[in-house]
Structures are given as structure tokens and as C-alpha cells.
Amino acid sequence: MTVFKTALMATPMLAAGLxxxxxxxxxxxxxxxxxxxxxxxxxxxxxxxCDCEVDFVGLEDGVALLNRLRLEGEDSQADIILGLDDALIAETKKLDLLAKHRVDLSGLTLPYDWEDDTFVPYDYGHFAFVYDQTRVDSVPSSLEELVYDSDLSIIYQDPRVSTPGQGLMLWMKSVFGDEAEDAWTTLQERVVTVTPGWSEAYSLFQEGESDMVLSYTTSPAYHMTYEDTDKYQAAIFSEGHYAQIEVAAVLKNSDQIDRARDFLAFLVSNPAQDVLPGTNWMWPVLDSADKPEAFEQMVRPETLYFSSETVAENRRDWLREWRNAASQ
Known part of the structure; x- marks a missing residue:
């Protein structure tokens, strides 16, 4: 079991003092x-x-959080930003709005080595295309096969506002490299729609609007747990799957900076980590966290990822590639 602490010695047990x-x-x-x-x-x-009040403000999706921070700047009313992912770290740091977290992260389990003094990772997953095996007979075994040798219709999320949508963009780039725009153009022929966020895309898929939807390798665990069905499966691709680590950070202009740091420490403790697998349907960063039994059946695929610096440097160009294809 991991015991967390912060440099301020602020723990959930001491939160009442804040x-x-x-x-x-x-x-x-x-x-x-x-x-x-x-x-x-x-x-x-x-x-x-903590004997305090927490006010969550829900925005459309992860990239929308960055856009909101960029718009509000130092006038932001937020104490914490929660739900950006690892691909957006470098770009968010350039805004110079965040404080160091001071949380001990040494006992966490992640898909690649983590060293960052500003962002606290709280869960992670791998993107995947989910399908209904009662409706789909021939499942692609690679992203290349899905793009070039399949007739399956898909729904995915807008990479300009959605972190899953951005994840697909990075996945496509990691697999196809300089040929990514051609791959997007080919795939676009079978795209039913591109939604602002994950919820809309998954709902349309479940209503039968597409054969596959961009989600996560762990998404089938929800259906196994709450619907007692294994008909929904994640297609596992031979090239590997793009990883997403979800993160949280403290805004340096917060007038509750100690409280905010304490919340981040709480976020990587068992009381919070026990909640995440069975509600957010992502892997917890604490191995000791409770997980639904269905997680034992979930595949842990090969990890693909770019550094956040690489994403920050290229995101605009990669979005242009996607937009050129999507507009055709």
C-alpha cells in the first residue's frame, strides 16, 4: 500500500486544519x-x-479545460484544473498559471516513467475502438487494417476540444507518421460523425449509429460490471495503443493553495483511487486500489506515446492535417 504525503505535510487527515x-x-x-x-x-x-466545500465545474472535455485556462488567464476562478492529460502538459505550463504540487508520487504505477513537479497523475488508460461483437464479425487487428482494409463505420471525438479525440490524432501520427494525412482522408470515408466529447460519441454508438467508437481498452469493464454482458469489446491492435494519463494541477493564484495541494494528495490516496476504476473506468495509479473484477479481463496493450513537448511543438500542424482530411 502506498502512503502519500506532501512537502507541506498536508494530508487528508490534516485537512480540517485548512x-x-x-x-x-x-x-x-x-x-x-x-x-x-x-x-x-x-x-x-x-x-x-476537510470540513470544507468542493465545487466541481464541468466543462465539455479535456482540451476545453486548456482553452478555458487560456481564456481566463490569471483571472481564473479555479483553484485546481483536473482532467487535462499528459499530452497537454508542456502547452499548459507555457501559460505560467500553475504552482508546484509538492506531492510524493514515488509509489505510483503508470504506463511510462513519470517525473513532473506540477501535474499529479490520478488515472490512466489506452485508447481503443470499442465494438459490439453481436454486430461486428470481422474485427481489424491493427490500426492500419482499420484505416485501409475495413468497411466498419466509426464515431470519434473532435481533437480540437476532446482529449480522446486528440489521443486518436496522436495515435494516427505515431503509427502513420508522414502518411497520417492520407490515412485520415481514407478513414474519413467511414466516419459517421465527430462529436465534441466522449459521452456523445459513446451514446450514439450504443444507439447503433456506428460499428465502432473511440473509447478505451477498459470500457468493456463497465458493461461487464453493470450490464452483465461481454458483447462490447475493445479491438486490440498490433502496432500498440496510445496511452493517456489524466492529470491535475494547482493554480498559483489560488487563495487556497495549501488546500488545493491537499486535495491533490487526496486524489492519489486510496479513498479517491478506490472510486476511480469503477466510475471513470480507467486504471488507478495505485496498485492497491479497489477495482471491479472485470478489470482482471482487461488487456494491457503495448504503450505508444509522444512527450508533451513534442505534442506542444507539433499539435497545430497535426490538427491542420486532420482538419484538411475531415473537410473533404
Missing amino acids: ASADPLTIYTYESFVSEWGPGPQIEKAYEAD
Whole structure:
């Protein structure tokens, strides 16, 4: 079991000593704060220890969080930003709005080595195309096969506002390199729609609007757990799957910076980590965290990823490649 601590020695057990009349304002994405997401349980657990109020503000999706920070700048009302991912770290740091987290991350398990003094990782996953095996007979075994040798229709998310959508863009680039725009153009022929966020895409898929939807390798665990069905599966691709690590950070202009750091420490402790697998349907960063039994059946694929610096340097050009293809 991992025991967490911060340089300020602020732990959830000491949170009562950080009392404040103002709510701790946390910008996050919509599905995190939905009634079936982790937000309500994490909010309740933290408020019980801190004798304080937590106010989650749900925005469309992860990239929208960065856009909101960029728009508000130093006037942001947020104390914490929660729900960006590792690909956006370097770009977000350039805004110079964040404080060092001071949380001990040495005991966490992640898909690649993590060293960052600003962002705290709280869960992770690998992107995948999910399908209904009662409807799809021939499942591609690679991203290349899906793009060039399949007739399956797909729905995915907009990479300009959605971190899953951005994840697909990075996945395509990691596999196809300089040929990514051609791959996008070919794939576009079978795209039903591109949605602003994950929830809309997955709902349309479940309504039968497409054969496959961009989601995560762990998404089938939800259906196994709550619907007692294994008909939904994630296609596993031979090239590997692009990884996503979700992160949180403290805004340096927060007037509750110690409280905010304490919340981040809480986020990587068992009371919060036990909640995430069965609500956010991602892997926890603590091995000791409780997980639904269905996670034992989930595949851990080969990890693909770019450094956040590489993404920051190239994201605009890669978005242009996608946009050129999507507009055809």
C-alpha cells in the first residue's frame, strides 16, 4: 500500500486544519461530475475529511479545460484544473498559471516513467475502438487494417476540444507518421460523425449509429460490471495503443493553495483511487486500489506515446492535417 504525503505535510487527515469559508473550485470535464462519474463520490469523501466545500465545474472535455485556462488567464476562478492529460502538459505550463504540487508520487504505477513537479497523475488508460461483437464479425487487428482494409463505420471525438479525440490524432501520427494525412482522408470515408466529447460519441454508438467508437481498452469493464454482458469489446491492435494519463494541477493564484495541494494528495490516496476504476473506468495509479473484477479481463496493450513537448511543438500542424482530411 502506498502512503502519500506532501512537502507541506498536508494530508487528508490534516485537512480540517485548512478550513476556509470559500469552496475549493475545481475545473474538470463533464463526465467526471456526472451522477455516474467519480466526482460526486470524491467530493463527498473529501468534504467529510476537510470540513470544507468542493465545487466541481464541468466543462465539455479535456482540451476545453486548456482553452478555458487560456481564456481566463490569471483571472481564473479555479483553484485546481483536473482532467487535462499528459499530452497537454508542456502547452499548459507555457501559460505560467500553475504552482508546484509538492506531492510524493514515488509509489505510483503508470504506463511510462513519470517525473513532473506540477501535474499529479490520478488515472490512466489506452485508447481503443470499442465494438459490439453481436454486430461486428470481422474485427481489424491493427490500426492500419482499420484505416485501409475495413468497411466498419466509426464515431470519434473532435481533437480540437476532446482529449480522446486528440489521443486518436496522436495515435494516427505515431503509427502513420508522414502518411497520417492520407490515412485520415481514407478513414474519413467511414466516419459517421465527430462529436465534441466522449459521452456523445459513446451514446450514439450504443444507439447503433456506428460499428465502432473511440473509447478505451477498459470500457468493456463497465458493461461487464453493470450490464452483465461481454458483447462490447475493445479491438486490440498490433502496432500498440496510445496511452493517456489524466492529470491535475494547482493554480498559483489560488487563495487556497495549501488546500488545493491537499486535495491533490487526496486524489492519489486510496479513498479517491478506490472510486476511480469503477466510475471513470480507467486504471488507478495505485496498485492497491479497489477495482471491479472485470478489470482482471482487461488487456494491457503495448504503450505508444509522444512527450508533451513534442505534442506542444507539433499539435497545430497535426490538427491542420486532420482538419484538411475531415473537410473533404
